[in-house]
Amino acid sequence: MGFTETSNVLIIGGGVIGLAIARELHKKGVKHITLLEKGAVGQESSWAAAGMLGPQAEADEGGVFFDMTVASRDLYPAFAAELLEETGVDIELDRVGxxxxxxxxxxxxxxxxxxxxxxxxxxxxxxxxxxxxxxxxxxxxxxxxxxxxxxDDWQVENRRLLAALKRYAEINGIEVHENTHVERLIVEEGSIVGAETETGTFHAAKTVLATGAWTSLIKLGIADLPVKVExxxxxxxxxxxxxxxxxxxxxxxxxxxxxxxxxxxxxxxxxxxxxxxxxxxxxxxxxxxxxxxxxxxxxxxxxxxxxxxxxxxYAADGLPILGEIAGIDALFIATAHYRNGILLAPLTARIAADRLVGGTDSKYLTEFGADRFSLRRAGTGI
Ligand SMILES: Cc1cc2nc3c(=O)[nH]c(=O)nc-3n(C[C@H](O)[C@H](O)[C@H](O)COP(=O)(O)OP(=O)(O)OC[C@H]3O[C@@H](n4cnc5c(N)ncnc54)[C@H](O)[C@@H]3O)c2cc1C
Incomplete structure (x- = not known):
């Protein structure tokens, strides 16, 4: 399916991940962005977090996940400065260590x-x-x-970060529907074309699932979503x-x-x-x-x-789930950030927006793909 700046994107979930993806898509020129949130925006895990941006303090080894945490932390100084300029909200990035x-x-x-x-x-x-x-x-x-x-392990006031991202959405015409609970994704000929809620149906050219701990409760048509998050x-x-x-x-x-x-x-x-x-x-x-x-x-x-x-x-291996599901078009999943969603938000948003708008690949999509569990099972015969 072709995707242009005039196509619309539906984001489900208004935590730090959904909100950061909405902002990044808007910065890339996507004109019609709709975000659906079952409660109020920014009141779940992202609100409860401690806001530490600490890739090194608890790390016992390097690897792709460690690289991702460091790369996302390194985006924070520019992220904080841009949000201040865009929204007037200081997210209190504290770089004392x-x-x-x-x-x-x-x-x-x-x-x-x-x-x-x-x-x-x-x-x-x-x-x-x-x-x-x-x-x-x-x-x-x-x-x-x-x-x-x-x-270089810092902290941020995550509740101010959520306020800044929410403000960005308000200022820039990102349509946010609170108290709108998505029950199922609508599938037509192997492609997601929108979502059904208690209050109506939303259609979109692409859909992003950023529903945190609740992701596995959403239906894919009449089937279960093949993504396990707890x-x-x-x-x-x-x-x-x-x-x-x-x-x-x-x-x-x-x-x-x-x-x-x-x-x-x-x-x-x-x-x-x-x-x-x-x-x-x-x-x-x-x-x-x-x-x-x-x-x-x-x-x-x-x-x-x-x-x-x-x-x-939390996914079974403790790592994020990022990317598409094989055989299902027009759906991008960004969840399972477990203990590091605040830290990983800026880079996750970039990876998602680059993929959705430009089809760009990333080593993180390869490593943290939504299909990794079924592929591993198939590979090992378990
Ligand atoms: C005590 C604690 C401390 C933490 N400390 C840190 C830390 O120091 N540093 C760090 O980086 N991370 C930390 N984390 C982890 C971090 O909070 C999470 O990884 C991150 O908030 C996940 O963001 P999210 O947007 O995926 O989830 P959430 O913030 O939970 O957002 C998901 C949103 O989706 C909505 N939603 C779900 N289902 C539906 C549906 N069907 N329809 C519509 N909307 C739906 C929810 O209502 C929610 O608002 C901590 C977490 C906790 C609990």
């Missing part, structure tokens, strides 16, 4: 190994003594035994301080603290397979407080100001 602390023998070994491979790969990382770590962040625990400093709940607690106690994102092997510009300190997070239950729990609050106290005992005197949960979209 990330500290990864070691407390136990196992932590010390891990920190040592991570430093070794990343240095060898030429990545920016420094090994700090306990004293230097405490000089960098005076409020961390005296029990710290050493740390890694990742100067929700993994993550909870965060937030402490409130009058002024900022920490400069950097601070990790241990058990969790992390993210200091926000407004004095909040986020402590995360849990990974729970509880279907589509977004409840917050007391046991998670207790566990996250423990993680926070290990990193910085002074936090014990701070009030817990907030607690929330979100559903991360």
């Amino acid at each position: 990330t500290l990864y602390l070691a407390f136990t023998d196992d932590d010390v070994t891990e920190v040592h190994e991570r430093f070794k491979w990343q240095r060898k790969a030429g990545l920016p990382v420094e090994h700090l003594s306990a004293a230097d770590a405490r000089k960098a962040e005076p409020f961390i625990s005296p029990d710290v035994r050493g740390a890694l400093l990742f100067p 929700p993994v709940r993550g909870q965060i607690v937030a402490f409130q301080t009058a002024k900022r106690l920490f400069q950097r994102v601070i990790y241990s092997r058990r969790g992390y603290l993210v200091p926000r510009a407004d004095g909040r300190i986020l402590a995360g997070s849990t990974s729970e397979k509880v279907e589509f239950d977004k409840s917050i729990t007391e046991s998670a609050a207790a566990r996250l407080s423990e993680i926070a106290l290990e990193i910085a005992p002074s936090i014990s005197s701070l009030p817990v100001a907030d607690q929330w949960a979100g559903l991360r979209p």
Whole structure:
């Protein structure tokens, strides 16, 4: 099927991925973009996230996924500057860096190994003594035994990012329909021609599925969508301080603290397979407080100001699903970003828009294609 700038694109899902793809398509000159969202835009996983842009802090090896996280992080300075100019919204990209602390023998070994491979790969990382770590962040625990400093692992205020992307859509005539739940994709002769919702049908030349943890609930005609994504709940607690106690994102092997510009300190997070239950729990609050106290005992005197949960979209191998399904035309899937959807949004948007408008290929489409699970099964006979 031919695709021109006057063709229309339907995007299903108004999280960071759907919204970023809408913006990128508009920047490429696509004139008619419609986005359907079952609730309110930007209120699900993308809202619940901690906003860390940290490809290096938790990485034990290189590879295509690691390359993708680094490449997407590197788009952030321009992404933030452009969004500020386009929308007037500052997404608070904070480039002070990330500290990864070691407390136990196992932590010390891990920190040592991570430093070794990343240095060898030429990545920016420094090994700090306990004293230097405490000089960098005076409020961390005296029990710290050493740390890694990742100067290029940053953070962003993800809720402001969502506000900026939503504003971009409003200013630029991207048609957003909230409270519009897509039940099925309409298939005609092997091609997706639109979507059916409770309130009516939307037709489009191309359709993008950016429906996060809910992707597998959508029908492909009368069949199930051959893409398996499941929700993994993550909870965060937030402490409130009058002024900022920490400069950097601070990790241990058990969790992390993210200091926000407004004095909040986020402590995360849990990974729970509880279907589509977004409840917050007391046991998670207790566990996250423990993680926070290990990193910085002074936090014990701070009030817990907030607690929330979100559903991360998870595929069986923990990697994103990007691209088409074999035998189904005019559909692009962008989901399963699991723990890294905020980080991966700018690059995902580019890959999707390049593919939809210009048919451009990418090593990431090859690696993270929607068909990889069925192909692997076919290849191994499982
Ligand atoms: C606690 C926690 C901490 C995290 N921390 C980080 C972090 O520090 N850094 C990072 O990069 N990532 C982080 N993540 C992961 C990140 O939040 C996700 O990977 C990302 O938000 C996924 O974006 P999305 O747009 O695919 O999903 P979502 O934001 O969930 O958006 C999907 C949208 O699709 C809509 N939708 C679904 N089905 C339908 C339908 N049938 N019809 C219409 N609309 C539909 C939903 O309502 C939703 O708004 C974290 C996640 C959690 C939960």
